[in-house]
Amino acid sequence: MIGLGGGLIMTPALTFMGFAPAQISSTSLFAVTFTSASSTISYAKQKKIHYHVGLKMAAVAIPGAISGAFISSVIAIEPFKIYFGILLMFAGIYIAYNSSFTKERQNGPTGNNRKSILLRPLFYSGALGAGVISSLFGVGGGIIFVPLLVLVLGMRLTTASPTSQIALLITSFVGTVTHAVLGHPDYFHAASLSAGAFVGGQIGAKISDRVKESLLRKLLSISLIAVAVKFISDFIGQI
Numbered sequence: 001m002i003g004l005g006g007g008l009i010m011t012p013a014l015t016f017m018g019f020a021p022a023q024i025s026s027t028s029l030f031a032v033t034f035t036s037a038s039s040t041i042s043y044a045k046q047k048k049i050h051y052h053v054g055l056k057m058a059a060v061a062i063p064g065a066i067s068g069a070f071i072s073s074v075i076a077i078e079p080f081k082i083y084f085g086i087l088l089m090f091a092g093i094y095i096a097y098n099s100s101f102t103k104e105r106q107n108g109p110t111g112n113n114r115k116s117i118l119l120r121p122l123f124y125s126g127a128l129g130a131g132v133i134s135s136l137f138g139v140g141g142g143i144i145f146v147p148l149l150v151l152v153l154g155m156r157l158t159t160a161s162p163t164s165q166i167a168l169l170i171t172s173f174v175g176t177v178t179h180a181v182l183g184h185p186d187y188f189h190a191a192s193l194s195a196g197a198f199v200g201g202q203i204g205a206k207i208s209d210r211v212k213e214s215l216l217r218k219l220l221s222i223s224l225i226a227v228a229v230k231f232i233s234d235f236i237g238q239i
Contacts, residue, residue, distance in 0.1 A: 010193055011084070011138045012227050019186065021080040022072045026179030027186045028138030031193035033176050036140060036168035038199070043162035050159065053149070054166035057127045061141060061171045064131025069178035072136050078235065084137050085231030091143050092224030096217075123152050127167075135175035140168045143224065157216050 010028040019027065043049050072080075130144035145167050149160035179185055 012230065014138075014189070015077075015081060015231075021075050021077055022179070022182070022184040023186050024080070025072045025136055025138035026069070026176070026182075026184035027190045027193070029135060029140065029172050029179060030176050030185050030187075030190035031196075032138065032140040033169065033172040034194040036165050036172055039162075040165045040169050043165055046162075048159065048162035049166055050155070050163040051166060053153065053155075054163045055170075057123075057130075057145060057148070057164075058167040058170035060124050060127040061131030061134065061145075061167060062174050064128045064133075065135045065141075065171045065175035066131075066178050068132040068135030068137075069175055069182060069184070071132070072179075072184070073182060075136070080137075081231045082235040085228045085235065087133065087137070087228075088143070088224045089228035089232065091147065092221045092228060094147070096221035096225070119152050123148060126152070130167075131171055131175075134168075134171050135178065140172050142168050146220070157220075161216070 010031055011024055014024040014028055040049070126144055126148045130141035130148070133139065133144060134141035142164050145164040146157070146160050149155045149163055150157055155163065176185070
């Protein structure tokens with residue numbers, strides 16, 4: 001519904017269950033692939049996806065997704081949690097307090113003026129970083145894709161969320177395959193999460209039109225900050 005792919009819920013849940021970082025990210029990402037597939041199908045039927053932008057973003061993110069899977073093999077659980085928490089806190093606060101997040105901008109995704117040209121490096125580097133984050137943390141990259149589409153390209157959130165799903169689908173699939181080759185996923189939990197995620201993706205896509213954009217923005221920021229506080233507080237408590 002807000003374009004994140006469900007990883008924000010699944011990754012913390014798997015962390016609390018005591019899985020290793022590589023298992024957490026790969027198992028969550030496996031389910032995120034099904035979530036994004038479900039949402040993409042639903043949004044495609046509603047003709048809400050900006051395919052040109054979504055596919056371009058996915059192409060840039062793919063190398064990062066492959067790299068992230070390898071990084072997850074060597075990172076310890078505590079650094080994994082604190083880095084994830086900091087990432088979520090930064091994104092959540094920025095979205096919550098940036099009043100322009102949901103405003104329509106003159107510079108749309110097909111803009112060719114000087115400003116859009118200057119923003120291209122930010123867009124491409126952000127997409128690449130989203131790929132790394134996708135496979136490293138198992139969140140699908142939506143926490144970067146959606147802000148990039150809105151803040152850099154000027155999309156409204158109600159357009160950015162559907163468009164991010166096609167990028168999520170491709171990036172998550174590539175990351176999942178890489179994790180599988182490395183032998184990371186817990187397939188039992190991955191299958192269980194995927195079943196619920198697919199249904200949830202359909203429901204979220206269908207009700208997105210019934211929720212005000214301002215509420216979507218609040219849901220996005222609150223979700224990010226809540227998970228961030230949990231991980232950061234756990235880390236501080238162990239110091």
